[in-house]
Structures are given as C-alpha cells and as structure tokens.
Amino acid sequence: MKRNLTFMLVLCIILSASFLHSHPHVKITSTITFDFNGTTCEGCRVQWMFDDYFSASMINDFDKNRDGVFDEKELNNLYNGGFINLKNYGFFVFLRKNSVRTNPEKVSEFRAWQKERKLFYSFYITFYNKTYSDDFYLAVFDRSFYCAAFYGAPAVIINQKQGVSPVYEITSNKKYPVFYNPAGAADDMTVYKKWKPGLETAYPDEIHVYFRN
C-alpha cells in the first residue's frame, strides 16, 4: 500500500508540474544578414516578421492614419513605444564566441514597415570590437517567453565585400544555456551568466557562422 501511495503522490506532482508552463503569445520569424569584409564581420542586420495578430495590434496602435505606411512621426512613436524597450531584453539577440555570451547594448538603423498586413522590424548591430569574425554564434531568443522565435527562409544572408564567404548552420545548443528568473518582478532585466537556485534554463537554437578551412 505504501508503494501505491508513493506512486500516486509522485504521479500527482509530476503531472501537475508538467502542466505548469507558460506559452509564447507572439511568433517572430527572423532573417539575419551578416556583413563581412574579408574575414571580419562588421555587423549584422536583424529582420523580424511578426504574426498576423501581433501585426494587427501594433499597426492598429501606431499607424494612426491607417494608410499602410509608417510616416516619420508614426515611426518615431513606434520606435519609442514599441521597440526601444527591447534594450532591456538585449534586443532578443544573443552573441556567443566560445563560452562568452553577450547581448547587444545598442542597435541602429531601426526600420518598420507593413507588407500584406504583416509587420516587419529591422535593425543593425555593429560589431565594434571585431570579435565576431570567424566561428561565432548568434541566437534570436526571448527569455521572457512572450515571443517564440523561429528562423525564416532564408534564415541567413551573407554579404561579402571581398574574399571567400563564410558558411553557416543552425545548431541546437545544449552546452551553453540561457539562464533566466521566472519569478522576477517587472523590472528584473538581469542577464544571468551562471546558474543559481531559482533560475530556469533554456537552450535557444543558434546560427553558427564560420569559415571552412
């Protein structure tokens, strides 16, 4: 009987715990364009296509004259009200060289447009320190799980000014997880470098860019 009871309690806890998950509300489809000059990557442009629902909501909120185009004032409002807060989330971009992972602190050249009732964002990340030249990883991932990030077709475009182009592949990362605090308050934008009690782990798919020898 004791075994039965233990089995029942364990079943109860495991099954109820398995239901205790949250799901994302928005789908982002990303295309990343890397700008190479020889073996140096100077930066990358991130383009996001949003799903119909989020697109309709943001267009409703920010395209005030409903003309299907964001004019200068609307674009400015969209940048301040619907984009720049992402700096608190590292713009959902995770860069990794070996075991060192960083998020961009600033981005430039923000653009937004509408096409076939879908909303698109794009922005540029400059690699000032030239660290990301050969053999580095980039992931688009929202650790707040508000968005589910997918890679588009094409997922990657490579612009090469001179020399041989690098190659890329999308790999599942199981060695360098992203840590986040599920019980963090609204102002908890901490980027956790190491796991500690209470933190959850996630394994975003990464774009691996490298030169073939």
Add this chain to the structure above:
Amino acid sequence: MSMKSKFICYALIALTLIFCFIPGTGIFANPFLSDNKKTTYAPPPVYGGGIDYFIRMQFEYREKVAQYLRRIKDAEPGGVFLMFITVSFLYGLFHAAGPGHRKTVVFSLFISRHAKWYEPASAGFLSSSVHAGTSIAVILILFLIQETVVSLSDSENVYAVMEGITFIALALISVFLIINVIVKLNKSGASSAEKKDGLYSVVIISSLVPCPGATMLMLLSLYAGLLWSGIAGVLAMSMGMGVVISLAGYLAYTGRIGFFFRLKEKEHAMIKLSAVLEIVSFVIILIFSLLMSWPFIKSVISPVAL
C-alpha cells in the same frame, strides 16, 4: 453558484477594475511596449524552455484562423465560415495542449475527490468557457469604455492584473480547503472528498482570466470589423480547449479510480488516503498559485518605473 462564490467573483472583478484604473498605473506583459510615465506590475512567471511540437502547431493553426478570418472579410463564397470554426476548434486543442490553461487545477481537483463520470468533462468545458468568455467580456467592456478599438497593451494590462489577483484568490481558497479537510478529518474521521461543494466554484474562480489566444483572436476580428465572427471563433476555440482540460481531469479521475479499486476492501485506509490525497492536491494548487502570483505580488509591493 453559492453566495460565497458569487461574492468572491464580484470581489475579483472589483479588484481588477481598481488595479487597472488607478491613475498612472500600467502593466506591460509585453516586452516591446514602454511608457516612462507609467509604473508596472509583473505578469505571471514563465517556466518553459523552448519551442515544442504543441507550440509549433498552435502557431500553425493560429495563422490558419487568421487566413480564414480574412477570407470571411473578403466575402469569399462556400464553406469558409465553417472552415473558420473548424480551425478555431483545432487551434483551441493545440493552444490548451501546451502549457497553462488551468489543467493543473482541474487535475488536482479530480485527484482529490470522488466524482461522477461526466464531471471531469463538465469542469473542463466550464473552465474553458469561463476562460474564453472572460476574453470576450474584457475586450467588449474595454471597447465600450474607450469607444474606440482596443489596444493590445490595454488588454494585456487587464490580463496581467486578473492573473495576479485570481492566483492570489486561488491560494487563499486552497489554504481554506486544506484547513477544512484537516478539521473534518479530526472531527468525524471522514474525508470531505465525498462532497462536491466547491468543485465548480474553484474551477470558475481559477478560470476568470482572459485567455491570451482568445483575446488576440477577438482583437484581430475587431480590427477586421468582424466582431460576431470573432466571438463565434472564440467559442469554437473554447470547445477545443475544453476537450484538453477535460482530459487532464479524466487522467486524474481514472488514476484515482484505479488506485482506490485496489483498496476497496480497506475502508479505513481509503478514508485516510482520500484525505491525504485531498490535502496534497490542495497543496499543489497552493504552491502553483503562489508561484504564478509571486512576480505580481512583488511588483504590487514595490511598483517600478521602467
């Protein structure tokens, strides 16, 4: 519903309205949105690691729902509306099969009590109907108050507040129910699991939260000027969600029947075990509720400006 349950429901609605309309207070469950003049409350926490099958299917069917809604707007002939209802139902299935949607609560309730064969289904469909119905009500109330098309941030504000408040209420109810079981067991030696009171009240109270998926479908249909189609789609979606939530109830129901069938000769042990299971299930609901409401509680104690 009993008077007590009605009072709790009214109190939840009143608290939601108070939190949502305090001047200068806003909540951003949405990481894109910012307003420097507003303070923020936190949405529920997320315990999820990646993109699984159900999330992919959920997005696939959500896109199909949007496509059929557009085709209704374009007045395409044929069975477009029927297809819209069908894909909305399937979207509801995949949406609820993923995380959340009070499956924990329904599962825990049926692990803890005797139930008739149809009750997991009743509870599942009641939960999904209240969950989806709250979405329709919230969007329509905001629409009537603002006299304009509702924004995503407004609906998300209400969602974050209602999630926080209902989980706090659920935690308090769990504590009350745990004490109730212990008192009854000490008094008469009988478990309260035989009694049905409280089952549907807990289901209703825990589901009084707008479903984000249904809310987005309502918003999309409002933007397209297809309010009634949106409501029909949300109702079909809630039927799909009801199937999955009911399954969680039946999983617990059959597990409990199988377990107690083995013990049918030992009546005394059954009573004690029944009480233990009841307490465990309410403890699970209590922990679940506290985990989910904790970020909201923290941000209420110390509101922050982003």
